[in-house]
Each structure stands twice: as C-alpha cells, then as structure tokens.
Amino acid sequence: MNPNLTTDRPTFVTHLECSLTGERYEADRLHGLSRAGRPLLVRYDLDAVKTTLSRDALAARQTDMWRWRELLPVRRTEDVVSLGEIETPLIPIPRSAGSANVWVKDEGRLPTGSFKARGLVMAVAMAKELGVTRIAMPTNGNAGAALAAYATRVGIETIVFCPEDTPEVNVREIAMQGARVWRVNGLIDDCGAIVGKGAAEGRWFDFSTLKEPYRIEGKKTMGLELAAQFGWELPDAIFYPTGGGTGLIGMWKAFDELEALGWIGAKRPRMYAVQASGCAPIVRAFEDGVEHAERWEDAHTVAAGIRVPKAVGDFLILRAVRASGGKALGVGDPAILKAVDEAARKDGLLLCPEGGATLAAYREALRTGEVDEDERVVLFNCATGLKYPMPEAPRTLDRHGAIDFDML
C-alpha cells in the first residue's frame, strides 16, 4: 500500500561521532553513549544524497516519515517497521494564540498518540537491524507506549520502568502492547538508574533518551517535515516542550543537513525550549550562561512529559537555543492548564499539558515582545490531549421528568 515501506533505497550513513568530542565511531555496530559519556550523532554522505534525491522526487512520495529514508539510518528495507507514521498536520489556533500566524504541529496523531513514535520507530528498526533482542527503558509514559508497540511488532522483548505517578492510561497502554512494565517510587532518572544497572550487567540494551543514537534520527523528521510543509522556508520561531530535548536537538541537526543538501538556506527559526517552572534545569542553565545544566531537585509539574530533572543532551539543547537566537522559557502550571483550556474552548483543539506549555510560553513571549504577532510560529503539541485528565463536567438529565428546554 505504501511504497515507502517496501521500496529498496540507497543509504548514506558514513559513521557516528561523539557530540562533545567529535570522536569517530563505526556505523552498523551497536552503540550506546560515546566514551566521553555523551550522545552519538549519525553522519551521512550528504553530497551523495544530494546527487541521488531531489526535493521533487521527495514530493512525489507518500508523505510519511519513511519517505525521508535517504536521510535515515536504516539500511535494509526488511528492517523498516511501521504503524503508520503520517506527516502530522499544522493547525492554526487563531483565537487562543491571538495570532493567525501560529500553527500547532499536532504530534498526537502519530502511532500510540505521541511524538515518541518518531524516535522509537527508528530506534527499534535499528535495534532489529543490529540484532538486539531485549530492550529496557525509563519513561514518563509516552515513550514506553511507543517502544512497546514497535518492539512487539518486530518481536523484541521490552521491560519498561515508569515513575510511580505515571498516568494509569500510559501504564496500561504499555502493558497492553506487550511490554513488561514496572512503576518505580521515584522520578524518570531514578528509573533510568535501574535501566543502566541492568544494561551494565548485560541483561538488556539501554534505550534511554539519547543513550542510543537513533531516536534522535527519528525525531529529526519533525524538522524535515516542517521544512517541507513551509515550502522550504522555515518558520520564524519554534516553541518546543523540552524534557530530554531529543526533538529540539534533532530538528537542529535536520536543518543543517537540509542546508548541506541545498534545500534550505542559512536562515533558522529561533528555537524556544519550553519547560515547566517546577522543573526548569535548562532555563536555569540558559539564564546562568552555562553549558551544562545541573539536576533540578524536587521536580514537579502537571506536564509529566517535561518533568526531566537532568538531560544527558543538555549542552546540545543549550547550544541550539543560543545559536538560533532563541531562549529557554519556564511557564507555571496554572498558565499551562489555562492554555490547554483556551485552545480547546476557543479553537476546538485539545492539547496535552506539554503542548499547553508551548502555547502559554508563546502568549507570554508575545506579551513581552520576544515574538511579534506577524511572525510565523510553530508550537509543538507532543501528544494527544486524550491521555490526560480533564475536568469533571457532565450534568444529568432525567428523560422521564419534565424537561425544561430553556435551561439546556
């Protein structure tokens, strides 16, 4: 049905390199972090891609993630796995944003209802390609659901660890989709410590954010899609809900690759890393002018997806934000909830709390003059709002009684 999943295509990965030191690593071998303990980045022969693939050829393909295959790491077509990774739509929210130039990129439409599908479909495909049979991962919920779904599909065993207050729907979804799932009395980095310990003992492969090199390649497709959707003229600003930051780092990498192909120019969007005030290590590091972020103690926010006290790719996030002329911005829970409510009630779009955070941050940036009303802005809604608690609402009507139509 979809030729992107079945057509053999040339691949262009040359090697991987440490994002901190530039040290080179061989392609087609299983890797975790670099020897410096930092994320590895996948490098491509972009000159060769340039002579192989044109924007027109790309435009003729079905618009899903796998049409970007020449810029992705999977070598063998048989290792492509898919649950329908559509290009996510851009939805204007003129009333709640207060500008007609703001689009929500609705990542909740992806398989398992979140943008985690982008990273995990790629990482699982590569795990399959490289012979991994058992994976463990810490998750605030959505990443675990995506991992479970894709790993199940290719027959890889998975063990998933969530903070104890992870929403019930996430935990059940992970279990339904064939993973073994445990709640842990702690936060995501506490879960990550358990995964790391098991990995060190050789019990499983560690799939933590940025601890394997391929989730970032999947998340990169957010940037590739944006470029195509905006007619190869990137928007002026991107507001991105930032926990581990893979997507922000991935988009930044995508823009560089697209420029190397000659498909876009040197202009970049200002990247705004949005965090919750109750867990804002990147905001603090940005404001302090430092390159690495210290662990945020006593992290708390309704936006569990960005409740990440310590990110292994902190310096990559901060570099991209600074190079772009953007900022790291914190927003409080009341502003997040108000934004979710307004987008639904005024524009009919139900955001997740992390998506609400980007809207709240945009509104504040508009107020302070950080962005102009006529700038083209993309807000990332990273998951379907349906997974999150909504306020109680229903009233009951007795059909056997006399119905007062005036009060309905």
Added chain:
Amino acid sequence: MNPNLTTDRPTFVTHLECSLTGERYEADRLHGLSRAGRPLLVRYDLDAVKTTLSRDALAARQTDMWRWRELLPVRRTEDVVSLGEIETPLIPIPRSAGSANVWVKDEGRLPTGSFKARGLVMAVAMAKELGVTRIAMPTNGNAGAALAAYATRVGIETIVFCPEDTPEVNVREIAMQGARVWRVNGLIDDCGAIVGKGAAEGRWFDFSTLKEPYRIEGKKTMGLELAAQFGWELPDAIFYPTGGGTGLIGMWKAFDELEALGWIGAKRPRMYAVQASGCAPIVRAFEDGVEHAERWEDAHTVAAGIRVPKAVGDFLILRAVRASGGKALGVGDPAILKAVDEAARKDGLLLCPEGGATLAAYREALRTGEVDEDERVVLFNCATGLKYPMPEAPRTLDRHGAIDFDML
C-alpha cells in the same frame, strides 16, 4: 500551509434526493429528513466533475479530506473548517489477523480521535454555510466530541446528549471543547428523542446521524481514500462496525460516484456490516431477509459506538450489504475483547472495541470460509483505543530495596 483549505474550487452539487422515494430537493437550503422521513442524499453533476478533475491532479494535492472538494458539498472556501483531516493510514496486522492481506484503516488518527470527524467536519461546514447558529445532537461519545470541536471552531453553539453510561473521557472531552453536554438516563435513541423534540420546537437544528444530509458526504471520503490508497482497485472485502451505518452507506455512494467518473470499474468489495451480538438489529434484518430493521430491545455491548438499537438508514445499509454480496455479522463481547487484546499484544496496534469487533468478525469469517486468506481485506478501526478502558496492569518496584533483576 495546506492549499486544499484555501484554494477556491468549482463545486458540482445539483440537488438532493430522498433515499427512499427519489423525491428531489433543492441544494443550498437547510434540510433534515425527507418528507418520507428518510435520509436525503446529495447529488453531483459527475460529468462536469469528470471534465474538471483528473486522478493525476488529485494525486498532486496534499492527501487530506479536503482534496476531494469537487465531490463534496461545501461551496465557499471560507466555509471550509479544519483541524487537520489527514488521510488515515492502512496498517497490516499479520499476526492477529492470521493473514498478510488484512489492513486496519486507523481512523483513530483523525481530529478528536475518531472517524466521526469526517462526518461532522462536513456537516458543520455546511451548517455554517447555511446559517445555522445552534445545533443539538445525541451521541455515544465520539460524534459529540467531533461536533463540539468543529462547531466551537466556527462559533456555532452546541448542546449534546449522551447515554448515562457514556465513558467519562468522552463526556469531558465534549465539555472541554466548548459544548454543553448532558447525560441522559437511556440509550442513544432516547437522547435522540429529546433532540427531536427541541428541534420541532425550533430551539436548535437536529444533527442526529443521517437526519441532516452532509455527515454522509464526509464519511464518504473513507471510500474515496480507500480507492486511492489501493491504486483504484478496491479491496475484496470491507469489515465495517455498524451502528447508524453512515460510513457504510457513504462508502457505497462513493464507489458509485467514482465509477461514474471512470476512476474505478464495476467491481465492489463485499461489505460486511459488523454488529455486537448484544445489539444486532441489522444482522437480524439481514438474516430475516427484510428491508427494514426493528428496534433491538435491551441493547448491551462493550462496544458502545455500535450500540444503536434502531438506525434511520437501516434499509440503505441492508441494500448495500446485499448488493455487494456481503453479510451482516454479529460478534460477542468476549470475542471483541480478545481481538483488541491480540491486535495490541501481537501487532502493537491498540484498537477501539468497535475496531476489535471487525477483527473478531474477520477471524470468524476466515474460519467459516466466508473470506479467503489471500483476499485483500480492510477492517475499520473507527476510534483511538486510548479512549477506552484497559485492563489493570502495573506492578510496583521499590528502588530503595534490593532489585531482583531476574524477575523483571
């Protein structure tokens, strides 16, 4: 961003006609049911469409619902409303279906998480075009959510009535998106009676399934998409979860229109109307060889979306099923739940119960020889599985204790 939403396009609606008597009704006027109390069908000048639009021109457009504009009723571009109505993906489920030729059309990826978005986006756009300011509707949940979202977006007031046991998530979603929502102590047709009474008093416009003519035009796009996705060779069989049946009727209409355009041949899929054994009025009527279905008393099933005791378009469903060489099939709740579980656990795809019903019906049809393993079959998953209860699963791990890695 999406030219389908902003490009002026010619329109081809000529008139409407009663689906029972053929009586003609004027276009561009507000209509409910026909004088015979039956659904109205929209008719187009298909010869003129044929000279205006080619399959190639269509293929060059962004693949969302609105690319079919020449076959849709909305006249004015400014009345187009959208929350990103993507073409939904076809996902193979080889392990749980037991055949590599079975695809799930995952309608849960549409706005508000269900295929109801297709019908309601069209009906709301037409309500806007025709000057409606207040809408009421009965719903088992998903239709109400779609109505609320789109009506909010165009500023139309909505009042929604749900059976009292409608899942909490649906009721809250409807309220969040700006509708007034009431639980009613009864089933969907009891809710419909209240809507009908208010409509008769002139309090609102009645948006019940098939009681206004445009939801079917939106649902029709399922058939249009399938034709395009299958390269203009329709699949051999379609399993469709059937409550009000708008989608089945709509697809059948779409196929006729596509044949009139010369885009497909005379071959049609066998249409299987799938119902729950606990509410199977269409199955009973099919087996009794009658043209209309009597109300099903004491309706009960876990698949609330197909818990529709009486459908106003019953004869249209039965005609399409019979003309196609298909059947109406009932499946029990245990088979539905087992199918949902297997699709998730074996293929990583979380279906809604109604989607599970189509998989259960397919499996049974395969067992009885009603379908062959090598036939190309589409199962409709009409909503995201995330809106539905999932079994309890989580186990808790104490990170402060000694972790026994062997038992994880």
